[in-house]
Amino acid sequence: MPELPEVESTVRYLQEKIVGSIIRDVQVLWHRTVATHSPAAFTTALVGRKFRSVSRRGKYIICELEGGTQKLNYLLMHLRMTGSIDVISGREPIDKHDRVIFFFKDGGELHYHDPRKFGKMYLVSELAFLETKLGPEPLDPLLNTEKFHALLKKRDTTLKTFLLDQSNIAGIGNIYADEALWFAGLHPRARTKKVTLLKAERLLTSIRKVLSEAIEKFGTDFGDGVVEMGGYAPSIYGRAGEGCLRCQGVIRRIVVQQRSTHLCVACQPLRRSGSCTGT
């Protein structure tokens, strides 16, 4: 499932592949993928326009457009669970799971692929709403321990729930939430209100560690065809029943917030801080 590292990898790929490309035609194969427009209106608004830049905010891919008469200058793409993007230089047959295809003037094509159809595209004129709905970027150096601690204190919930809520902090999903909590030696069900400044620092450091390492490896590959890219090997996520890499204890799977959650009860005690400190 694409989270911040997978989205960041996709953004870097698109920067290389589509900046400067001009849209010749658009084919919407699943109308609900386009959240803001009808397929016809979407196509009309996009034909003739050029991709000026590609960036990211949380798990949203932001394509800045130029040209055209409308004010709709941003094409946002969210991959949700199973979305992925392929840019190819020539014509390619339509895949069973392709939902939207952009045809470029130079003959290239962008295939938006999404088996489960949860992904969305938005064509909008401003980005302010993203700042309203999303918390800070975890890798933003302006986010320091004190600010992160204050964010935690503002909420009364579990750490896992806190990390998954994009309005608290942007870009973390189920995999990297579990990874970060394990590295920090914190229990997913620990309460946000009880986190000390020291533990907040440990958690923020762990979040940055797992996200940075995953970006370097182009994300996580589950071998199930859902996310195709990366070489990041989770330390705890998806390893229920296997041994903890730090203490050899057995990794448990519990459910928090209707999400499967992986932890080592020895390294991530609920009450006192354990013998295993994060890295």
Added chain:
DNA sequence: CAAACTCCCTGTTAGC
């Protein structure tokens, strides 16, 4: 405000 639930979807897997 938080928690719990529903919805959107389909590929995979467990169970019969």
Added chain:
DNA sequence: TGCTAACAGGGAGTTT
């Protein structure tokens, strides 16, 4: 072997 039902999950929305 072939079927069905359960399950996974991000995020928006609704209800408790």
